[in-house]
Structures are given as C-alpha cells and as structure tokens.
Amino acid sequence: MIRDARVLRAGFVPREVEHRDAEVNHLSSVLEPITNGDPADTAIVTGPSGAGKTCISKFVTERLREEVLNVETTYVNCWRNYTRFRTLYQILDDLGATIDIHRQSTPHDELVDRLQQHDGPRTVIILDEVDQLEDPSVIYDLHSLPQFAIICIANKEEELFSRVDDRLVSRLRSSEHVRMDKYHDEQLYDILSARAKWGLDEDVITDDQLYRIADAAAGDARLAIGILRTAAGKADRENHER
Structure with missing residues (x-):
C-alpha cells in the first residue's frame, strides 16, 4: 500500500x-x-496555514544549495525556539559553532558576536512561524549581518509588524514580500495526486477519493496530505488492497 x-x-x-x-x-x-557573494534582501513569506510557505522556502533554498557550492541553509521553527537565545543557539548549532556555549550562562550578545564573526559560506536562515517569537529583536540582530539572508515566514504581515518596534517595521516593510493564497480544490487534487503517485502503490486510491480529500481540506495542503496519510495508514494496518 505505502511505497514511500x-x-x-x-x-x-x-x-x-x-x-x-x-x-x-x-x-x-x-x-x-x-550566489555571487553579495547580500540579499530579507524575504517575508506570508499566507494562510497550509498554503505551502515552508515548502517553497525549503524548496528554493535546497535548489540553491544544489546549484552553488558556497551556500548553506538553516531552518528554525520559532514556535519551538521562541526565545532570542534559543533562536540564535539553533542557528549557531546548525553552523557547528556551539561547542563551548553554555546554555545557562552564555549572554545573548556573545551569540550575536559569534554570528557576526562567522566567515563560512553565505547562509540562508529560514525563520518559520516568526510571529511566535517571544522577543522579535532577534530579527533585527540577524537583519544587520550581511553574510546571512533571512526568510521570515508568518501567516499575516500585520501580526508580525504589530510585535516589532518601529525601527524594524520600516526595514521589514521595505523587504521583499512573497504573498501566497490558499489552494483551490483542483490545485489540492494535483498536490495529492503527485503525493499518491510517489508515496503509494499504483491504483490504491481513486480520483474521486482525492477530490473528496481536497474538498474536506478547504485549501489547506498540510491538512489534505494529513488526511491522505491517515487514510493510507489505516488501510495498510487493516490489510486492505485499496
């Protein structure tokens, strides 16, 4: 039933x-x-839940890494890493620069200084659920470091801007904004069809079932894929062929 x-x-x-x-x-x-060793603008990717914000951010950065040798990427889930320290620590950890950092005693400014001294490859930092940060000043910390390119992912720009101070709002408003709408049912069907093609055995699910899932998900690709995964798992556990 489940191929991958x-x-x-x-x-x-x-x-x-x-x-x-x-x-x-x-x-x-x-x-x-x-890709030419120059600083890049901060990108703000917004849209409703399940619109593909995280997916396209990771897709674009992975494609960059495939094309350019001296570009790296790091991903921070700000829902989990919601403090300034945890966000900075996660980035440094991905860069391999946390060996002598003590979680309990290392001051925040030392983490920023360490990032400032980073002389490795240009790095794209994806800050997912950035509007969940307890202290959004970490965005300002990173925005000022030209060796890093920042992608901020949030559901709504207004929610992000309402939580940062004026000096950062003006910088974020002048950033590049990638706005995404929720998917239509036909688009969700195509997404589900592709996942079924690569993830399931052939002919185990009908087009009608895929359309029903797309309709139930109401534009949310994450929910649609979750329904497909749950249904496939249940059928597999109960030894059904379809």
Whole structure:
C-alpha cells in the first residue's frame, strides 16, 4: 500500500512544487545575489496555514544549495525556539559553532558576536512561524549581518509588524514580500495526486477519493496530505488492497 512514507509527511519537500511557480521564481530572485557573494534582501513569506510557505522556502533554498557550492541553509521553527537565545543557539548549532556555549550562562550578545564573526559560506536562515517569537529583536540582530539572508515566514504581515518596534517595521516593510493564497480544490487534487503517485502503490486510491480529500481540506495542503496519510495508514494496518 505505502511505497514511500516520507512522501506522505507534511514536511517532505518534493522535487517539483505544484502551482507555486510565481512564488518560487520570486523568492529565488530575492536570494540570487548571495550566489555571487553579495547580500540579499530579507524575504517575508506570508499566507494562510497550509498554503505551502515552508515548502517553497525549503524548496528554493535546497535548489540553491544544489546549484552553488558556497551556500548553506538553516531552518528554525520559532514556535519551538521562541526565545532570542534559543533562536540564535539553533542557528549557531546548525553552523557547528556551539561547542563551548553554555546554555545557562552564555549572554545573548556573545551569540550575536559569534554570528557576526562567522566567515563560512553565505547562509540562508529560514525563520518559520516568526510571529511566535517571544522577543522579535532577534530579527533585527540577524537583519544587520550581511553574510546571512533571512526568510521570515508568518501567516499575516500585520501580526508580525504589530510585535516589532518601529525601527524594524520600516526595514521589514521595505523587504521583499512573497504573498501566497490558499489552494483551490483542483490545485489540492494535483498536490495529492503527485503525493499518491510517489508515496503509494499504483491504483490504491481513486480520483474521486482525492477530490473528496481536497474538498474536506478547504485549501489547506498540510491538512489534505494529513488526511491522505491517515487514510493510507489505516488501510495498510487493516490489510486492505485499496
């Protein structure tokens, strides 16, 4: 029944992204300067839950890493790493620079100084759920470091701007904005069809069932993929052929 369980996970980044060509091209163009060793603008990616914000951000940065040798990427879930310290620590940890950092006693400014001294490859930092940060000043810390390109992911710009001070609001408003709408049922069907093609055995699910899932998910790709995963798992456990 299940050929590749990875494909059915919401965090899986496919080789091709369905129905987001314009957004992928926009974000790629924003990050393009770092391929030449130049600073890139901060990108703010917004849209409702399940619109593909995290997926396209990871897709674009992974494609960059495939094309350019001296570009790296790090991902921070700000829902989990909601403090300034934990966000900075996660970035430094991904860069391999936390060996002598003590979680209990190292001051925040020392973490910022360490990032400032980072002389490795240009790095794209994805801050997911950035509006959940307890102290949004960490965005200002990172915004001032030219060796890093920042992608801020949030559901709504207004919620993000309402939580930061005026000096950062003006910088964020002048950043590149990639806005995404929720998917239509036909688009969700295409996404589900691709996941079923690569993740499930052939002919185990009908087009009608995929459309029913798309309709039930109401524009949320994460929910649609979750329904497909749950249904496939249940059928597999009960030894059904379809």
